[in-house]
Amino acid sequence: MRYLPASEEDIRQMLGAIGAERVSDLFASIPEDLRLKGPLDLPEAVAEPVLRERFVTRSIRNSSPTCRPCFLGAGAYDHYAPAPIDQLLMRAEFYTAYTPYQPEMAQGTLQAIFEFQTMMADLTGMDVSNASLYDGASSVAEAALMAHRIHRGSTVLVARSVHPAYREVLRTYTKHLGFTIAEVPYGADGRLDLAALKGALNPDVCLVLAGQPNFFGVVEDLKAVAGALEGDKKPLLGAVVAEALSLALIEPPGACGADMVCGEARSFGLPLGYGGPYLGFISTRQAHMRQLPGRIVGETVDADNRRGFVLTLTTREQHIRREKATSNICSNEGLCMLAATIYLASMGRKGLRDLALQNLSKAEYLKAALRAKGIQPLFGAPTFNEFAVRVPSAEKATDAAYKADLLGGYDLGREYPELEGGYLLCATERVSKLACDRLAALLGGLS
Amino acid sequence: MNIPSDLKYTKSHEWIRVEGNVGTAGITDFAQQELGDIVFVEAPAQGSAVAAGAPMGSVESVKAVSEINAPASGTVSAVNADLTDHPELLNADPYGKGWILKITFANTGELSGLMDAAAYAAYVAESAH
Amino acid sequence: MSRPIEEKLLFEKDHPGRVGASVPPSDVPEVDPRTLFGDMVRGAAPAFLPEMSEVDVVRHFTRLSTYNYAVDFGLYPLGSCTMKYNPKINEEVARLEGFARLHPLQPESTTQGALELMATLQNALCAITGMDACTLQPAAGAHGEFTGVQLIRAYLENQGDARKVMLIPDSAHGTNPASAHFSGYAVEQIQSGPDGCVDLEALKARMKPDVAAIMLTVPNTLGIFEKNIAQICRILHANGSQVYVDGANLNALMGITRPGDWGADVMHINLHKTFSTPHGGGGPGAGPVACKAHLEPYLPRPVLAKKEGRYLWDRDRPKSIGKVLGFNGNFLVLVRALCYIETMGADGLKRASELAVLNANYMRSKLRPLLELGFDGPTLHEVVFCDKGLPGGVTTLDLAKRLIDYGFHPPTVYFPLIVHGALMIEPTETEPREEMDRFVEAVAAIVKEAEENPAYVKAAPHNAYRRRLDEVAAARNPRLTYKP
Known part of the structure; x- marks a missing residue:
């Protein structure tokens, strides 16, 4: 076996050094009656050339945006990742290293995390960021746990227009911790219903969560949401950013009065990958940094007074504080964080804005093309690169799109029974004008 | 090791200086030595109530967290704000500039349960074995 | 190269006017965001997104990479982390466009290849662990622990009483108590006996109706197999409690013994440890959870099902604990893990565990003249030494830092907490003997120094x-963050 260097002679010599006769002697501490009697019920080893073909076969039994323009978003947006990213991720010094526990031999990873934290804090308008979380959904759950520690209240008001999967994970995480999770409805324009929010506020509310943009692609008036929160037991405001590219064009939540920003940064150079690995993030104000979950890197100096980086504020974490830790997270999404750092450095402030602007323009074009075919938007508020329309049947729309070699949108009726016939469409830089025209004609022709 | 004779001590290594109805409290020289370089102090807010023997805050080194227990019951009447930016005062001067808070006592009778310097010195010597 | 280049931060390399990636020309009219968003348009451009050419970017990160140590350089003996070799074919297949570009919400009819792959991996993990069902949704080990404890809680609640207490040995990883806490359980630490195992009499005495479950790492963080594990399972079950096995150390057991056969109810598996997927400088990992049939109804939804020869996501799972991750799990990590399992086959996996244990015992016997053992009993895939007898007032940390000068990543240090100045060494099966000898020579030289x-x-x-x-x-x- 090519991953196992020990030859028969090595094994003989090692057993000699140990003073054992057979390898099986080393397992003497496992009671005989617990030993597996036969072989594992698994196929025999497959040689690399054969196995590669098998995986290619598995991969082509899927139909991906490689050959079909993708109008499906709903929390996972089809963006291009520049070629250097994957080449750099393939450097063994990055991908075959572990968490930087020994800073003297992990400065590469540590410096990259410090750069990521700086860029994410800047993009979200916050003071500090952590080194990553699993994904957007779990970042929302961690934000709720964090807000509870800061504010002490146990009620979370989450906009119904926050990603449905994020809301479900929030419920799973808080189910046994005495939280009340209540939903704030959206108004007719697709934005959070401010009057309903004000009506739902009470001193136990520790956190208000609003999507930015929300699940319908709608850009929230986050300043108005912040303005609606008052009193001395005022809750924290958390912005949930499922499409991080929007941060290049929309006023950052930090500038709108948010206290924390969490979400999904997969758009920054990572593949769609059928759902993972993705890149959760969380950023906040300096005052709350000790309540952040997960790893954080800080700047310091070495014994020769040269700049260096270390994992810091580690007493928050499970390996020290155990059940009193701010989170149970250990491994995070290190390599995904690196991909995003490379992506943001490659795009730069101008490139990222240009790209965001193009996304907005494509979506507006598609919206207009659909309107011309009689397909109307569901909501009136402005949107970024995704928006909801009404179609006669979401299922038929998806089928028809697929037959025309397009990946259609998301059926809103699946998670929002009140929006039956609602269809969520996104347009990134990867769909052409022609594809938009084709989709519009096709949806306009449905009955 | 420094164990001033004019202070009272707890088994969890806090000290308190009693002046009438008010006590000034901190952690002992032994405690700061055990913890090593202190990087953060979390004290209760001014005005909050603390109960003798119950945790009221914590001190942190880079790789450990240690709870601070209240040496006496009462109300926190002052907190040492210098510790926010200079937690190292706890290492440098645990009985002086490294004081953590002042407590207005609820019941001065409770103080008789604390150790004097001699008893604390014996206690530390014993627990070192 | 003699000394690595001192690489500045990205923000110090900002060079306005340079471009590092090409945005495609737009084929639609440009929209003015101000007319759409009003005062919700971003005012200030992000100051800390640098402008750099592609060359600048590639050099920056290539230089950073030279400051890192990695498995592909040499022995990376972090105990309990299982830093085994990361096969290159895994990286290649995970990048096939038919996997990498799949949208997580595509209709199942368009993702049959991915679903078949996931089903095959689930079956393989059940075969290896002796369990009945499996979810691939958790994104890492701790995430799997949380999921597993949630399964236990949902099951007990359905029996009428979720109970209050999770028993966890003092040798456990910090993630265990944290995962139990975030599931609403009070954590009660149980002391290890003098042999490093659970004290059976103390455990029996603790059996009261408030105990929900025990979380055990087997073999434990000392590398010791919990010899009474079957009896422990019986004791807990007789009390109406459940047994959670932390599979962090599964690399010692493949094809040799299975948690499902001991009586364990649920466990997580770290694909980034036992199944060779890369650690990536701290993730992404994957932490599938395998369980017995009685816990299956509670698995996170959706659950992979097969009807009339087609795979589909079954969302109609009324007893499910709910989702733990936004989408379908860390799929591209799962691709790598299955590639490894199919490369190794049944015999190969067993051989891997045998040689992992052989290597650890070889290092143990070679290091014993130099260092004191933390516990004396027989150990499997890892071995823990303590700082007793280190000469010259040198500490575990000093020894670890000096190993860096000899070109090695240090072992896990100061864990488990029950060993003073612990040095925890796990070579894994992919280390050649001469590499381990080189490490032993380095330790000998440092002890002499x-x-x-x-x-x-x-x-x-x-x-x-x-x-x-x-x-x-x-x-x-x-x-x-960077401050200019």
């Missing part, structure tokens, strides 16, 4: 990119 010139050892590392870093200053005055 500690006798002759302890001050030098205490000031290590001397030859790394950075000397010892001031963690106290970092924590006292946190600087978490």
Whole structure:
């Protein structure tokens, strides 16, 4: 076996050094009656050339945006990742290293995390960021746990227009911790219903969560949401950013009065990958940094007074504080964080804005093309690169799109029974004008 | 090791200086030595109530967290704000500039349960074995 | 190259006017965001997104990479982390466009290849662990622990009483108590006996109706197999409690013994440890959870099902604990893990575990003349030494830092907490003997240096990119972002 260097002679010599006769002697501490009697019920080893073909076969039994323009978003947006990213991720010094526990031999990873934290804090308008979380959904759950520690209240008001999967994970995480999770409805324009929010506020509310943009692609008036929160037991405001590219064009939540920003940064150079690995993030104000979950890197100096980086504020974490830790997270999404750092450095402030602007323009074009075919938007508020329309049947729309070699949108009726016939469409830089025209004609022709 | 004779001590290594109805409290020289370089102090807010023997805050080194227990019951009447930016005062001067808070006592009778310097010195010597 | 280049931060390399990636020309009219968003348009451009050419970017990160140590350089003996070789074919297949570009919400009819792959992996993990069902949704080990404890809680609740207490040995990873806490359980630590195992009599005495479950790492973090594990399962079950096995150390057991056969109810598996997927500088991992049939109704939804020869996501799972991750799990990590399992086959996996244990015992026997063991009993895939007898006042940390100068990543240090100054060594099966010998020689040299010139050892590392870093200053005055 090519991953196992020990030859028969090595094994003989090692057993000699140990003073054992057979390898099986080393397992003497496992009671005989617990030993597996036969072989594992698994196929025999497959040689690399054969196995590669098998995986290619598995991969082509899927139909991906490689050959079909993708109008499906709903929390996972089809963006291009520049070629250097994957080449750099393939450097063994990055991908075959572990968490930087020994800073003297992990400065590469540590410096990259410090750069990521700086860029994410800047993009979200916050003071500090952590080194990553699993994904957007779990970042929302961690934000709720964090807000509870800061504010002490146990009620979370989450906009119904926050990603449905994020809301479900929030419920799973808080189910046994005495939280009340209540939903704030959206108004007719697709934005959070401010009057309903004000009506739902009470001193136990520790956190208000609003999507930015929300699940319908709608850009929230986050300043108005912040303005609606008052009193001395005022809750924290958390912005949930499922499409991080929007941060290049929309006023950052930090500038709108948010206290924390969490979400999904997969758009920054990572593949769609059928759902993972993705890149959760969380950023906040300096005052709350000790309540952040997960790893954080800080700047310091070495014994020769040269700049260096270390994992810091580690007493928050499970390996020290155990059940009193701010989170149970250990491994995070290190390599995904690196991909995003490379992506943001490659795009730069101008490139990222240009790209965001193009996304907005494509979506507006598609919206207009659909309107011309009689397909109307569901909501009136402005949107970024995704928006909801009404179609006669979401299922038929998806089928028809697929037959025309397009990946259609998301059926809103699946998670929002009140929006039956609602269809969520996104347009990134990867769909052409022609594809938009084709989709519009096709949806306009449905009955 | 420094164990001033004019202070009272707890088994969890806090000290308190009693002046009438008010006590000034901190952690002992032994405690700061055990913890090593202190990087953060979390004290209760001014005005909050603390109960003798119950945790009221914590001190942190880079790789450990240690709870601070209240040496006496009462109300926190002052907190040492210098510790926010200079937690190292706890290492440098645990009985002086490294004081953590002042407590207005609820019941001065409770103080008789604390150790004097001699008893604390014996206690530390014993627990070192 | 002699000394690595001192690479500045990205923000210090900002060079306005340079471009590092091409945005395609737009084929639609440009929209003015101000007319759409009003005062919700971003005012200030992000100051810390640097403008760099592709060359600048590639050099920056390539230089950073030279400051890192990695498995592809040499022995990376972090105990309980299982830093085994990361096969290259895994990386290749995970990048096939038919996997990498799949949208997580595509209709199942368009993702049959991916679903078949996931089903095959689930079946393989059940075969290896002796369990009945499996979810691939958790994104890492701790995430799997949380999921598993949630399964236990949902099951007990359905029986009428969720109970209150989770029993966890003092040798456990910190993630265990944290995962139990975030599931609403009070954590009760149980002391290890003198043999490093659970004290059976103490355990029996603790069996009261408030105990929900026990979380056990087997073999434990000392590398010791919990010899009474079957009896422990019976004791807990007789009390109406459940048994959670932390599979962090599964690399010692493949094809040899299975948690499902001991009586364990649920466990997680770290694909980034046992199944060779890369650690990536701290993730992404994957932490599938395997369980017995009685816990299956509670698995996170959706659950992979097969009807009339087609795979589909079954969302109609009324007893499910709910989702734990936004989408379908860390799929591209799962691709790598299945590639490894199919490469190794049944015999190969068993051989891997045998050789992992052989390598660990070889290092144990070679290091024993130099270091004191933490516990004396027989160990499997890892071995823990303590700092007793280190000469010249040299500490575990000093020894670890000096190993860096000898070109090795240090072992896990100061864990488990029950061993004073612990040094926890796990070579894994992919280390050649001469690499382990080189490590042993380095430890011997350092012990000698500690006798002759302890001050030098205490000031290590001397030859790394950075000397010892001031963690106290970092924590006292946190600087978490770049300030010009």
